[in-house]
Amino acid sequence: MDSVITTQARVIGALVLRETRTAFGDTQLGYLWAIVNPALSTLVLVAIFSSIGRSPAFGTSFALFFATGILPFQTYTKLSSSLMTAISSSRGLLSYPLVNEVDILISKYILIVLTYLMIVVVFFSIIIVGDDAPLPVHAEQSAMAFGSLTLLGLGAGTTNAVLFRLWPTWKQLESIISKPLFFLSGIFYVPSDFPTHIVKLLSWNPILHGVEWFREGYYANYNSIILSKSYLMTCAIVLLLLGFLGERLYRKKSF
Amino acid sequence: MIEFRDVRKTYHLKGVSKTILKGLTMRFPEGRNVGVLGHNGAGKSTLMRLIAGAELPDSGKIIRNVKVSWPLGFGGGFAGKMTGIENVRFVARMYGEDTERMVQFVKDFSELDASMSLPIRTYSSGMKARLAFGVSMAVNFGCYLIDEITAVGDARFKRKCHEVFETKLKHANIIMISHSEATIKKFCDSACLLHEGNLVMFDTVDEAIAQHRKNQLK
Numbered sequence: 310m311d312s313v314i315t316t317q318a319r320v321i322g323a324l325v326l327r328e329t330r331t332a333f334g335d336t337q338l339g340y341l342w343a344i345v346n347p348a349l350s351t352l353v354l355v356a357i358f359s360s361i362g363r364s365p366a367f368g369t370s371f372a373l374f375f376a377t378g379i380l381p382f383q384t385y386t387k388l389s390s391s392l393m394t395a396i397s398s399s400r401g402l403l404s405y406p407l408v409n410e411v412d413i414l415i416s417k418y419i420l421i422v423l424t425y426l427m428i429v430v431v432f433f434s435i436i437i438v439g440d441d442a443p444l445p446v447h448a449e450q451s452a453m454a455f456g457s458l459t460l461l462g463l464g465a466g467t468t469n470a471v472l473f474r475l476w477p478t479w480k481q482l483e484s485i486i487s488k489p490l491f492f493l494s495g496i497f498y499v500p501s502d503f504p505t506h507i508v509k510l511l512s513w514n515p516i517l518h519g520v521e522w523f524r525e526g527y528y529a530n531y532n533s534i535i536l537s538k539s540y541l542m543t544c545a546i547v548l549l550l551l552g553f554l555g556e557r558l559y560r561k562k563s564f
Numbered sequence: 565m566i567e568f569r570d571v572r573k574t575y576h577l578k579g580v581s582k583t584i585l586k587g588l589t590m591r592f593p594e595g596r597n598v599g600v601l602g603h604n605g606a607g608k609s610t611l612m613r614l615i616a617g618a619e620l621p622d623s624g625k626i627i628r629n630v631k632v633s634w635p636l637g638f639g640g641g642f643a644g645k646m647t648g649i650e651n652v653r654f655v656a657r658m659y660g661e662d663t664e665r666m667v668q669f670v671k672d673f674s675e676l677d678a679s680m681s682l683p684i685r686t687y688s689s690g691m692k693a694r695l696a697f698g699v700s701m702a703v704n705f706g707c708y709l710i711d712e713i714t715a716v717g718d719a720r721f722k723r724k725c726h727e728v729f730e731t732k733l734k735h736a737n738i739i740m741i742s743h744s745e746a747t748i749k750k751f752c753d754s755a756c757l758l759h760e761g762n763l764v765m766f767d768t769v770d771e772a773i774a775q776h777r778k779n780q781l782k
Contacts, residue, residue: 316660323657330650331643401641405634406617407658408641561620563575 320407324416347387348428351379358497366499368528373442376432378496381455381523384425385462385516386487392417392466393473393480403561410556414467422459429455443529450526457541458519464548471555495520501534508535515544565707565737566592566615566632568763571624573607573614584610586761587624592739599748599769600741601776602758608741609635611758612711615739630706630737636697644685648676648695651684652702659703666702673728674698675721694721701728708732710740745773 329340355372365371395417402408436442445451472479494516500508511517518541521533568591573584584607592598602608612635613619614626634641642651649667656666671680674694684692700708733751742748748755748769755772756765759779766772 319660320658323654326657327643327646327650327654330646404613404616404618405641405655405658406632561618563619 316407317412320412321416321419324402324408324412325420328416328420343424344427344431347383347425348432351376351383351428351432354379366497366502367524367531368443370436370440370442372436372440373433373527375497376436377451377524377527378494378520380425380429380432381458381520382491382494382496382516384422384429384455385458385465385519386490387425388418388421388459388462389465389469389487390484391421392463393469393483395466396470397473410470410560411553414463414470414556418459418463418466426455445527446529447526451523452526454519454522454526457522457538457545458516461515461519461541461545461548464545464550464552467552467556468548469552471552471559474559490514490516493517501532511535512537512540515541565594565628565630566739567627569625569627571614571621571626573610573619573621575610582607583761584758585614585621585763588763590756590763590765593754593765595737596754597733597738597740597752598765599752599755599772600739600758601748601755601772603780606758606760608758609711611763612709612739612741616709628707631704633700633703633705633708635709635711636700642684642692642696645683647683648674648680648687651695652680652699655699655703661703666699669702670695670698673701673724697725701732704735706736708736708738710738710742712741712743748773 329343355375358375359371365374367374392414395413396403396410399413402413403410433442433445437444469479469483472483493511493514495511500511500517500521503511512535518536518538521531521536522538522541525531525533525536568585568588571585571588575582575584582605600608600611610619614621615628616632616634617626617628618634641655643654646654648670652667652670653663655661656663667680671677674680674691674697676691676695679687679691684695687695738751740748740751752769754765754767755769756763757772757776757779759776764775766775
């Protein structure tokens, strides 16, 4: 018999491939839509915001400023909402002895992160070429910010999945609670420009720290007064612990 | 082959508790085919899912040192949007089997031919069952779990299923749930009885059936 690790890796690999087929399997371009769809909706947002004639809150390219906010943000929200229902929508898979909830969550996480990574690369390439935007100064910082946000998303999504399993109403509630996050995550403004009492309130939102970190890596002189990497990491770790402990309690248990 | 160590399992649903196993310690005898008897709702299917590892116990341990199948004939893991071939490939990848060999086997066995390239949701229930049976026969397990085997297809296809199954049984064992005493007698050489949270092993099928009848009269 194979070791646990190789079996687990094989199962997750099989699940990732399966997911690319089930999500967009019956449409013409298949998995390509997974990339095109969010990319297009972001493009529309960029177009709307730039046509209003707003000058960017930072830098020279509005599209670039907006993209450095919306793309990390969307990666997080996609993870936290998709993972919430990932287990319940593939319950049938759990009847295979080899598959457990963690495999389902991890495979979905891998697929979403790869998808958004591709969107990020394509998007920034277009903006850099098309809008004459600068290249990232500390790309590795932006990458770490992106990575931390995906972990935050994994933690939130897993915690959501546990809550959703215990209390199905959570799905509706969560979508209401997370709506304002679009306005609270610094997507179309620079938080440091606000008065101190507002900055203090905003700094409770870990996603905002992820966006700030991403921008500080991208721009040469962004100088966020809010950014606390350790706060973002702490939130991510707490959610990951909560989520995966909860998952362990209810693993492979029907009611 | 399969060993239970102080395994407990209770369901709680809307304030109603149902105990399936209250601290079971037992070894399924090696090299024997075991039938599982019990009342409706005694938890036979749950026991099967516990053996498979599709469900975890509340406490205790289940040790398997053979490759145990999922409950046979099960097609719940198939994705309707995926074609038959893609579904077979998924199982093959998961179990580390050669994907193309497995697709070929299932194609030949299930006689689905061109339908293998269509999404599963277009299949009739008979076609789905044939695919599911083919997939479970394509993987070499050491122990097959059979939960109330339902007849698939016409007489000729049934015979074919039977033949494949017989060849599998030369190298593997089964654990089987059936309401038909005749089926259990045909495939099994021992049986156990699940009754009020206890699982008792009997040496012969006849003894188990006799006790099962006695329980039912109570």
